[in-house]
Amino acid sequence: MIVRIWHGYTTKENADAYAQLVTSKIFREIEIKSGDGFHGAQLLKREMAEEVEFTTIIWFRNLEAIKELTGEDYETAYIPKETRNFLSQFDSKVTHSHLLYSSVE
Numbered sequence: 004m005i006v007r008i009w010h011g012y013t014t015k016e017n018a019d020a021y022a023q024l025v026t027s028k029i030f031r032e033i034e035i036k037s038g039d040g041f042h043g044a045q046l047l048k049r050e051m052a053e054e055v056e057f058t059t060i061i062w063f064r065n066l067e068a069i070k071e072l073t074g075e076d077y078e079t080a081y082i083p084k085e086t087r088n089f090l091s092q093f094d095s096k097v098t099h100s101h102l103l104y105s106s107v108e
Contacts, residue, residue, distance in 0.1 A: 004042065004102040007061045007069060009080050011093035018055040021089035022046060025059070029083055033061065033072060040068020054091055062102075069099070 013021045030044045042062035049056040063069050069077045080097050082090070 005063045005066060005069065006100045006102055007059075007063060007097050008100070009059045009094055009097045011057050011059070011082070011086075011090045012051075012054045013057065013089050014091055015050075015055055017089040017091075018048070018057075021057065021086065022048065024086060024089070025057070029086060030061075032083070033081070037063065037068050037072045040064040040071065066099075 011021075025046055030046075033044065034041045040063050042064060044062070045060040047058040047060070049058070066077065073079065073081050078096050078099070080093065080095055082093060
């Protein structure tokens with residue numbers, strides 16, 4: 004299992020709309036584009052002094068499933084155009100880690 008982690012930031016005013024878009028539409032689109040290798044997604048929210056940080060964690064069976072979504076340049080962040088309007092800043096690259104252990108089922 005590979006975990007793909009990315010961070011994006013919004014203004015406090017845009018936070019709810021961004022979260023709604025990602026959870027109701029974008030994660031579903033990622034699932035469809037990734038095929039059977041998609042194993043779920045999580046969205047974390049952290050309120051900061053001036054903005055809101057969102058961390059997306061997306062679970063994939065293997066690197067090939069990630070490439071179904073991104074193409075060969077799989078370390079570049081996948082940021083759908085419609086979400087960019089809400090983001091004040093974001094990571095241009097993502098991190099990938101292999102899951103070695105989890106107590107979450």
